[in-house]
Amino acid sequence: MLKQIILGSIRAVVGALFIFSGLIKVNDPVGTAIKLEEYFDVFSRDIASFFEVFKGIALPIAVFLVVVEVVLGIMILVGWKIKPAVYLLLVMIVFFTFLTFYSAYFDKVTDCGCFGDAIKLTPWESFYKDIFLLILILILFVFRRDLTNNTANWSKYSVFGSLVLSLILAITAIRNLPFIDFRAFKVGVNIGEAMQPSAPLEYAYVMRRGEELVTLDQYPTEDGYEFVEMNLKNPDALPKITDFAVWNDEGEYTDEILIDKKILILVSNLSKMSTANISEISSLVNDATAAGVEVKLICASSEEETRELIKENGWAIGYYLGDATVVKTIIRANPGIVVLNGGTIVGKYHHNNTPTLDEVFALWE
Numbered sequence: 001m002l003k004q005i006i007l008g009s010i011r012a013v014v015g016a017l018f019i020f021s022g023l024i025k026v027n028d029p030v031g032t033a034i035k036l037e038e039y040f041d042v043f044s045r046d047i048a049s050f051f052e053v054f055k056g057i058a059l060p061i062a063v064f065l066v067v068v069e070v071v072l073g074i075m076i077l078v079g080w081k082i083k084p085a086v087y088l089l090l091v092m093i094v095f096f097t098f099l100t101f102y103s104a105y106f107d108k109v110t111d112c113g114c115f116g117d118a119i120k121l122t123p124w125e126s127f128y129k130d131i132f133l134l135i136l137i138l139i140l141f142v143f144r145r146d147l148t149n150n151t152a153n154w155s156k157y158s159v160f161g162s163l164v165l166s167l168i169l170a171i172t173a174i175r176n177l178p179f180i181d182f183r184a185f186k187v188g189v190n191i192g193e194a195m196q197p198s199a200p201l202e203y204a205y206v207m208r209r210g211e212e213l214v215t216l217d218q219y220p221t222e223d224g225y226e227f228v229e230m231n232l233k234n235p236d237a238l239p240k241i242t243d244f245a246v247w248n249d250e251g252e253y254t255d256e257i258l259i260d261k262k263i264l265i266l267v268s269n270l271s272k273m274s275t276a277n278i279s280e281i282s283s284l285v286n287d288a289t290a291a292g293v294e295v296k297l298i299c300a301s302s303e304e305e306t307r308e309l310i311k312e313n314g315w316a317i318g319y320y321l322g323d324a325t326v327v328k329t330i331i332r333a334n335p336g337i338v339v340l341n342g343g344t345i346v347g348k349y350h351h352n353n354t355p356t357l358d359e360v361f362a363l364w365e
Helices: 002-026 029-046 049-055 058-078 082-106 123-142 153-175 278-290 303-313 324-330 357-364
Strands: 203-209 212-216 226-232 261-267 294-299 318-321 336-341 344-350
Touching: 002 029, 002 058, 002 123, 002 153, 029 049, 029 058, 029 082, 029 153, 049 058, 058 082, 058 153, 082 123, 261 278, 261 324, 278 294, 278 303, 278 357, 294 303, 303 318, 336 357, 344 357
Parallel strands: 261 294, 294 318
Antiparallel strands: 203 212, 203 226, 261 336, 336 344
């Protein structure tokens, strides 16, 4: 009886964590694909060059992984095909543990994306989390013959229902934008304010005085102290955005872009940019420029390629260059549209949902 209670508790913890983690990533499979691309890029340089091939199919792999994560969590919870589920969970957690260990030990990928952008973990925190799950799943594996298989129809329908629903949600998020935006550039954020500390930063100074280590709130002015290190006392006050910048061959324009009302067209990868809705974007650009609304293109590319994109589409707009990672963080669409009002993000659109100028004006009212 006690063994069944313990196994049931472990199943509940493992299933809930996999479902939670999977649903967060189902919300943003493009973000998971970006993280996988980072891993494949590192592996192609450190392990074998064939990993480069997987970068081109990172998004399908991401969708498969996040859907399987949810489905396996449901299978463990409801007990349907419980033994195959344990085998698959063990394979998956070994894979994840390898990724997080590699990230932590070699300091290659600083954020595993285990819980998407909702919960940020350091590489070592991610590894320890996976070790915890690995231990629990190994217990289930060792006692797999004691796990009761649920053959009821409702359990089967629950699993297949979660498969279909997760897949629909993932595809919907890809074709639009994440349902919930956990990133620093979500609607309502003022970029300029988020680039500043929310409060004065406070530091503690660790000093050596003779054989003794002391911690001081202020750097000592008297003699006899040797500096060891300084630690931030209020890390929550750090800027939420630290890497936003735009520029062109005439200089940096980060401050200027955060002034007044603007429509931004963002392109994170020019070679992979979708042209499916370019006519709708062109209509928005042309209507906006005719109405005197400032439109800027931010492109993670070269000056020449960016100017060529503007020329090809007949856009009478200026442009800036930006970092590809930052552009991908701002919006999960290539291209995407961001509407600013004095540096505050008031609207974000996938190119599949390109707004009309009237819809943009409504955001500024």
